[in-house]
Amino acid sequence: DAKTTQPNSMESNEEEPVHLPCNHSTISGTDYIHWYRQLPSQGPEYVIHGLTSNVNNRMASLAIAEDRKSSTLILHRATLRDAAVYYCILRDGYGQNFVFGPGTRLSVLP
Amino acid sequence: DSGVTQTPKHLITATGQRVTLRCSPRSGDLSVYWYQQSLDQGLQFLIQYYNGEERAKGNILERFSAQQFPDLHSELNLSSLELGDSALYFCASSSSAGFVIGELFFGEGSRLTVL
Secondary structure (H helix, E strand, O other), X not given: OOOOEOOOEEEEEOOXXXXXXXXXOOOOOOEEEEEEEEOOOOOOEEEEEEOOOOEEOOXXXXXXXXXXXXXXXXXXXXXXXXXXXXXXXXXXXXXXXXXXOOXXXXXXXX | OOOOEEEOOEEEEOOOOOEEEEEEOOOOOOEEEEEEEEOOOEEEEEEEEEOOEEEEEXXXXXXXXXXXXXXXXXXXXXOOOOXXXXXXXXXXXEOOOOOOOOOOEEOOOEEEEEO
């Protein structure tokens, strides 16, 4: 699986938007970009995924650069419950496993 | 609730012992993944099964083994336990064999403490 690079930690204020970046300069044409998050004392949970186009769901938006070498997870209004470790993962169409990197620890300040 | 059930939630044992962790995937999911999460290592992929067959292997030690049964539940066996095996062990399930999307659903984990 291709490698991703994320900042170790980020901080946000409650009710403000948060942009979590991910670099994946070695992404291949068949790699999907997945985001998961892990709340304290819980297992990871799916957030969103995409291939080329920007994606929106009830939890977040995913903005993918035109060259696909980077992407940004957007939380439109951070809440205290969004404090978690966010993982950006690449997975190709035939990948057999999910490899998690260190992720970004997001702190949300009241 | 992800629909993935892991037992036991907590387990304390001694070095040299053997334990079995159990995972029941979401109804209908054929793929099961095992991950180990320790404080200094993050989430490490161990192994994946699809419909009873091993599909992918990650950083799984030879002292560890796993299997998926006909009813699709999976067990992770850890033997000759060492202090460094203390960790959270997560099971995840997915409906796909491993290709295309296949969102992973994680259980709450089994916390193993080796004394």
